[in-house]
Amino acid sequence: MRDAYIDRLVEIVGERRCLWRPHQVKAYACDGYTAEEGLPRAVVFPESTDEVARICRYLYENDIPYLPRGAGTGLSGGATPTGGEVVISLARMNKLLAVDFDNLRAVVQPGLVNLTLTRRVSHADCYYAPDPSSQSVCTIGGNFAENAGGSHCLKYGVTTNHVVAAKVVLPDGDVIDVGAPFGDAPGYDLLGLLVGSEGTLGIATEITVRILKKPQALRTALAYFDRVADASDTVTDIIGAGIIPAAIEMMDQLAMQAVDKSNYHVGYPTDIEAVLLIEVDGLAAGVDEVMARVVEICRRHRVREVRVAQSDAERALWWSSRKMAFGAMGRISPDYIVQDGVIPRTRLTEVLRKIDEVSRRYGLKIANVFHAGDGNLHPLILYDSRVPGEAERAVRAGSEVLRACVDAGGSITGEHGVGIEKIGEMAYMFSEDEIHAQRAVKSCFDPKGIVNAGKLIPLPGRCVEVKRAREIIEENWQILNSFPDQAAVQARGAFAQEAGAETSTSAQG
Amino acid sequence: MVNEPTAVAAKGSDFRFPDAPEEEKYSVCVHCGFCLEVCPTYQAWGDENHSPRGRVYLIKACAEGELPLDESVIDPVFTCLDCRACETVCPSGVQVGALVEEARGQVFYARDAEGKRDPVMRFFLRGVFPRPARLRVIRRLMRFYQKSGLQKLARSTGVLRVLPPQVREMEDVIPEIGRGPAIDVLPETIAPQGERKATAALFTGCVMDVFFSDVNEATARVLVRNGVEVRVPKDQICCGALQVHAGDRDMAREMAKRNIEVFERAGADYVAINAAGCGAALKEYPELFRDDPAWRDRAVQFSSRVRDISQLLVEVGFDPPKAELPMAVTYHDACHLCHAQKIRYEPRSLLKSVPGLTLCEMPDSDRCCGSAGIYNLTHPEMANELLERKMDDVPEGVDAIVMGNPGCMMQIRLGVKRRNQPLRVMHTVEVLDLAYQREGSR
Numbered sequence: 020m021r022d023a024y025i026d027r028l029v030e031i032v033g034e035r036r037c038l039w040r041p042h043q044v045k046a047y048a049c050d051g052y053t054a055e056e057g058l059p060r061a062v063v064f065p066e067s068t069d070e071v072a073r074i075c076r077y078l079y080e081n082d083i084p085y086l087p088r089g090a091g092t093g094l095s096g097g098a099t100p101t102g103g104e105v106v107i108s109l110a111r112m113n114k115l116l117a118v119d120f121d122n123l124r125a126v127v128q129p130g131l132v133n134l135t136l137t138r139r140v141s142h143a144d145c146y147y148a149p150d151p152s153s154q155s156v157c158t159i160g161g162n163f164a165e166n167a168g169g170s171h172c173l174k175y176g177v178t179t180n181h182v183v184a185a186k187v188v189l190p191d192g193d194v195i196d197v198g199a200p201f202g203d204a205p206g207y208d209l210l211g212l213l214v215g216s217e218g219t220l221g222i223a224t225e226i227t228v229r230i231l232k233k234p235q236a237l238r239t240a241l242a243y244f245d246r247v248a249d250a251s252d253t254v255t256d257i258i259g260a261g262i263i264p265a266a267i268e269m270m271d272q273l274a275m276q277a278v279d280k281s282n283y284h285v286g287y288p289t290d291i292e293a294v295l296l297i298e299v300d301g302l303a304a305g306v307d308e309v310m311a312r313v314v315e316i317c318r319r320h321r322v323r324e325v326r327v328a329q330s331d332a333e334r335a336l337w338w339s340s341r342k343m344a345f346g347a348m349g350r351i352s353p354d355y356i357v358q359d360g361v362i363p364r365t366r367l368t369e370v371l372r373k374i375d376e377v378s379r380r381y382g383l384k385i386a387n388v389f390h391a392g393d394g395n396l397h398p399l400i401l402y403d404s405r406v407p408g409e410a411e412r413a414v415r416a417g418s419e420v421l422r423a424c425v426d427a428g429g430s431i432t433g434e435h436g437v438g439i440e441k442i443g444e445m446a447y448m449f450s451e452d453e454i455h456a457q458r459a460v461k462s463c464f465d466p467k468g469i470v471n472a473g474k475l476i477p478l479p480g481r482c483v484e485v486k487r488a489r490e491i492i493e494e495n496w497q498i499l500n501s502f503p504d505q506a507a508v509q510a511r512g513a514f515a516q517e518a519g520a521e522t523s524t525s526a527q528g
Numbered sequence: 529m530v531n532e533p534t535a536v537a538a539k540g541s542d543f544r545f546p547d548a549p550e551e552e553k554y555s556v557c558v559h560c561g562f563c564l565e566v567c568p569t570y571q572a573w574g575d576e577n578h579s580p581r582g583r584v585y586l587i588k589a590c591a592e593g594e595l596p597l598d599e600s601v602i603d604p605v606f607t608c609l610d611c612r613a614c615e616t617v618c619p620s621g622v623q624v625g626a627l628v629e630e631a632r633g634q635v636f637y638a639r640d641a642e643g644k645r646d647p648v649m650r651f652f653l654r655g656v657f658p659r660p661a662r663l664r665v666i667r668r669l670m671r672f673y674q675k676s677g678l679q680k681l682a683r684s685t686g687v688l689r690v691l692p693p694q695v696r697e698m699e700d701v702i703p704e705i706g707r708g709p710a711i712d713v714l715p716e717t718i719a720p721q722g723e724r725k726a727t728a729a730l731f732t733g734c735v736m737d738v739f740f741s742d743v744n745e746a747t748a749r750v751l752v753r754n755g756v757e758v759r760v761p762k763d764q765i766c767c768g769a770l771q772v773h774a775g776d777r778d779m780a781r782e783m784a785k786r787n788i789e790v791f792e793r794a795g796a797d798y799v800a801i802n803a804a805g806c807g808a809a810l811k812e813y814p815e816l817f818r819d820d821p822a823w824r825d826r827a828v829q830f831s832s833r834v835r836d837i838s839q840l841l842v843e844v845g846f847d848p849p850k851a852e853l854p855m856a857v858t859y860h861d862a863c864h865l866c867h868a869q870k871i872r873y874e875p876r877s878l879l880k881s882v883p884g885l886t887l888c889e890m891p892d893s894d895r896c897c898g899s900a901g902i903y904n905l906t907h908p909e910m911a912n913e914l915l916e917r918k919m920d921d922v923p924e925g926v927d928a929i930v931m932g933n934p935g936c937m938m939q940i941r942l943g944v945k946r947r948n949q950p951l952r953v954m955h956t957v958e959v960l961d962l963a964y965q966r967e968g969s970r
Contacts, residue, residue: 038577042600045589046582053559064574091576092561110574130574132565155617156565281619346560349620353555405555 024083028063028105031073036064036111047106050088051153052096052440054356054410059100064111068186068194068224071107075222076192078105079467086471087218089130089161092153094345094357095438097165097217097474104471107222109160115139116225124183124200126227129160136230145230148175151434152342163223166215168434170266170341171298173392175231177434179214186225187213190465200227212460217436217475220464234300237265238310239334242295242317242325243288247271249320250293251367254391256316257297258364262309267392268296268341271371273351274386274399280350283339291323295391296341344388345399352384352401354410356417359435360424364394373423374398381416383409395433396424422447437475445477540593545637546819547777549630554588557581557622563614568896568914569607577604580614580624587631597638605631607907609900609914610773612867616894625868626815632775653776657734657766658783664709667738671705694908701941702739709737710744711760718748718758725755725844728835729796731787731810733803734766736934743934746961747802747837753964754846761794769809773901777816784813785823788830799830802837802957804933805901808868810834836865837957838874838932849963852884855927857959859887860918860940861894862933875932875956882963888923895921899939911939919943928952930959 025039038044039061048056060083065071078085085105088098100106113130120143127136133154137146150169151157157167163185168177175181184198198210213220244250254267270278275287275294287294295317299309310327317325328334348355362370371387374396378385386399398420402413421431421444431437431444445454457476462468472478543549563580564570570579577586583604589595605628612625639645656662673679682688688696707713711732728751732744748758768783787810791799801807811831817824835843859879865871872894879887898904898914918940922929929940929951937953944951 038575040600042595042598043577045595045600046576046579046585046604049559051559051561090561090564092564108574108576113574135565153560153562156561156563278619281621282616283619343562343619346558346562346619349556349558349622353558355558 024077024081025061027077028061028074031077032063032065032070036066038062044106047088047091047100047108050091050093050096050098052094052099052356052438053354054404054414055096055099055101055439057099057101058103059106060103062106062108064108066111068188071109071112071188071222071224072192072194074105074107074192075188075190079191079469082467082469084469084472086474087129087160087164087222089158089164090132090153090156092157093161093165093438094359094435095165095432095440097436097438097471099439101439101473109158109222109224112160112224113158118230120145122201123230123232124227125230126225127159129163129223129226130158131160133157133159133162136228140230141233144233146233147181147228148172148231149178149181152345154342159226159228160223163214163226164216164218165434165436168390168395170268170338170390172434173267173390174263174265174300179211181229182210182214182226183229184227185210185213185223187221187223189221190467190470194224198227215436217438218471219461219475220470234265236303236306237298237300237334238306239296239298239328239337240310240313240317240325241285241328241337242297243291243323244293244295245291245321245323247292247371248368249322250295251371251391253295253317253320253322254367255365256320257313258392260312260316262299262312264313264392265298265300266296266390267298269387269389269391270294270296270341270344271387273384274344274388277347277351277386278340278344281343281347283336283343283347285336285340288323296337341388344386345397348386348399348401351386352403354402354404354413355386356400356402356413356440357435358396358398358400358417358420359432359441360396360398360421360429361431361433362394362396362424362427362429364391366427367391367394370396370423370427374420377416377419377423381412383413383416385416385420390433393433394429396420418444439474442474442477445475541591542593542595542597543591543631543634545634545641547630547633549587549591549627549634550818551591553623553627553630554584554591556620557584557588558620559585560619562617562619563622563624566613566617568609568611568613568898569910572910572913578607580608580618580622583608584622584624584627587627590631597634601631602635605635607910609863609896609898609903609910611863611896611900613863613894613896616867616870626812629772629775629777629815632773633777634775636775636777649774653771653774654779657770658768658779660711660765663734663738663766664712667705667709670702670738674702674705692908694905694911697942697945698905698938701938701945703941705739706741706745708741710741710748711737711762711764713741714745714748714758714760716760716762718752718760720752720755720757722755724757726798727757727759727796728798728800728840729759729761729791729794731764731767731791731799731801731806731834732760733801733806733934735938736803736806740934740937740955743802743955743958746955747800747957750837750841750846750957750961750964751800754841754844756800756840756844757796758800759794759796761790764790767806767809769805770901772809772812772816781816784816784827788813788823788826791830791833792826797833798840799834800837800840801834802932802955803935804836804862804864804869804871805935807834807836808864811869836869836871836874836932838865838878839869839871841960842874842877846878846881846960848881849883849960849967851963851966853882853959853963853966854884856886856888856925857928857930857954858890858923858926859893859956860890860897860929860931860936862931862936863894863896863900865932866894871932875930878956878960879930882959885959885963888926890921890923892921897936897939897943899933899935901935904939915939915943919947922949922951926951928954928959930954930956932956
């Protein structure tokens with residue numbers, strides 16, 4: 020009763036590592052982005068590069084669409100099978116293959132969990148720097164695909180700054196090595212192209228990353244502000260003072276309420292607008308002085324209270340509270356969409372006001388949690404999928420928020436990727452020619468257009484997402500007209516590039 | 529009793545029986561996936577179906593009529609160890625354990641209605657554990673088996689080879705069965721030493737009192753030593769945790785009612801329990817009476833008095849032992865203590881109070897050892913893998929592994945036996961009791 024292609028997949032990986040009965044694959048209908056779902060035609064669990072290559076070769080030859088998946092914690096639907104794809108789960112390829120402590124390099128399989136790498140090298144005082152909030156579960160392969168960021172990317176850079184080489188299975192099953200463990204690989208920067216390609220150009224099966232020595236010392240402070248504008252100015256002034264903190268994170272009142280209801284209770288005051296979590300690291304001799312300057316800047320901006328963590332436990336709790344914020348939304352809402360817009364830091368207050376305005380207009384609560392230091396916003400749009408029409412409204416509200424970011428000179432994504440969620444906004448951010456150039460790259464790697472198709476780059480004509488995007492634009496045309504400076508909107512390409520120079524640490528590599 | 533499908537069930541849902549997984553429980557999950565890496569089955573297989581998030585998603589799909597109640601839901605719901613590690617990390621507070629137990633209830637009722645009962649399972653769930661008299665007989669038979677030389681004979685003739693390997697191995701690590709169960713041996717009331725600080729009714733449990741009645745006696749001694757009057761209600765029965773885990777919620781409800789009545793009559797300030805699994809089940813009695821307000825109130829009252837022995841000692845205040853007990857121990861967090869009851873600090877503070885004792889923490893002390901009720905018998909492969917990992921984590925040079933649950937004690941005894949290590953497996957309260965006994969011998 021099962022199709023011949025399933026037999027072939029079973030031949031490659033064995034009966035136990037292939038799910039194909041419709042009810043068995045249901046759990047793979049979506050990733051961390053739940054607003055859209057689709058059933059895969061099968062899920063396979065390869066354990067080696069060779070198996071991945073054989074699976075890809077077979078599927079590609081037979082025109083069967085497929086996509087890779089890590090832990091499925093992505094927030095833009097990059098691993099959602101919208102076209103009946105075969106899902107290639109890399110969860111079982113989770114080995115740490117080699118570590119070179121002297122040269123600070125590690126070679127990992129894609130399914131290795133981000134934090135597990137840090138745990139496995141911490142005995143030598145080393146760690147892996149990119150730290151998405153989901154680091155305790157997300158995989159390095161998934162980080163590679165999404166060019167994931169994290170709280171400490173303000174100082175240390177995003178995934179692309181830490182991946183130096185990779186073994187990649189191309190869409191047709193050929194295996195190539197890209198990048199160089201040491202130095203710069205001559206020729207085109209294929210590695211740079213692949214990192215952040217969201218599984219549309221190939222599957223990395225061995226990834227060589229930098230590991231870093233842990234900083235000698237750190238200091239972490241929590242600062243409560245009555246007004247969000249003061250918090251925002253504080254961030255600008257800290258960086259303006261030439262201090263490069265390891266991280267500066269902000270949460271608004273609604274986000275604080277959600278986490279304070281969870282296992283990660285800090286006890287934030289209920290009448291403040293914003294909390295900043297600021298960390299500085301470096302040589303033991305300097306951190307106290309730097310932290311003193313940070314505290315001083317907070318005071319200058321009417322901080323209500325600022326505290327420096329007195330123990331590792333206290334620091335860990337503050338960080339958990341921040342990192343668990345998305346997951347804690349279940350405490351105040353059954354569903355949410357998280358946006359990932361980037362803006363020039365100086366326009367934070369203004370954009371937050373716009374987000375608040377969108378929230379009122381759509382009648383949906385929006386909580387804000389973000390990497391304030393690099394202007395990477397994460398508005399969490401709360402909705403209830405059981406209320407008819409509310410999911411669609413949330414998607415539209417999200418879309419407006421992103422446009423506000425682009426209009427302020429920023430970008431639609433800092434670290435979560437485009438996936439299916441933001442594909443409509445690609446047409447807003449880029450011209451048709453620019454998208455065409457991207458498509459040309461995609462077709463070099465995947466001329467059949469069947470590998471994670473419909474993600475990241477809108478496909479011409481046949482792509483439903485583009486149609487939907489057009490519909491949204493048409494529906495909201497009035498709003499676009501209402502923007503004060505239409506010329507600025509049209510010139511956004513050039514504008515975004517300029518502003519991008521400043522925000523490049525968090526923008527796509 | 530066969531349950532009738534209820535008309536109350538959601539339209540199109542394949543959960544057709546009363547007491548189904550509740551929408552307010554599964555709708556809390558936002559699918560963030562932060563639970564994946566702490567789930568023992570996901571760690572082993574990397575399959576979303578066998579992860580907490582996956583299970584909740586499938587339960588939701590079944591409740592909403594998107595999936596039938598077939599193997600796609602049943603298998604994942606039964607591979608769950610019910611260890612609750614996911615609940616510790618979940619930022620949204622999803623009650624995965626309760627959802628899984630309720631889903632198992634649906635499976636149990638559905639099989640009952642279809643006449644597809646598992647006779648062996650049913651015999652144990654309904655015929656043995658809820659019946660103290662039969663438990664006593666089993667206990668006596670086992671003691672006879674050990675003492676009479678039958679055990680030696682059985683082992684030497686190889687007749688045990690007819691048993692499944694997992695059961696055979698378990699036979700090997702059954703502790704020496706003491707003279708009688710604590711419920712019979714202990715007097716109905718034991719006066720405290722010194723000033724009476726509180727009264728506690730001792731819950732003796734089924735497995736604990738069959739295999740580890742010494743631990744129950746030690747519990748009573750330690751409470752008395754710390755000024756707690758101990759009462760031993762003689763007509764109490766097994767807590768019903770195994771029934772809840774297997775989905776037999778009707779039986780569990782009957783057992784809960786009996787215990788609630790018995791302990792109401794005992795009238796003590798606290799209900800003291802030394803088995804983590806039972807403690808969690810007793811504290812969760814209200815879950816069983818969602819649709820029965822009168823019993824629910826009584827269950828809430830009852831549960832509010834339940835304390836794990838370590839919790840109770842810290843709460844009423846305990847005397848640190850005065851005698852030295854020079855030994856190095858490591859502590860294993862039983863899932864139903866640390867994840868289900870959030871008790872981590874109390875047992876450690878008891879251990880640290882013992883002069884001369886060194887506590888060496890093991891990595892991932894709160895990872896399941898694979899015992900998980902009867903999981904080690906139903907899913908031996910997974911249970912063995914977890915046991916191996918647990919044994920790998922035991923620090924070198926310790927004299928004992930200490931924990932607060934009889935299921936874990938049996939499982940870890942098996943691990944020790946396999947590795948042939950000179951390690952004792954002890955209950956937290958046994959360590960304290962040992963230290964107190966040394967005071968007398970000074």
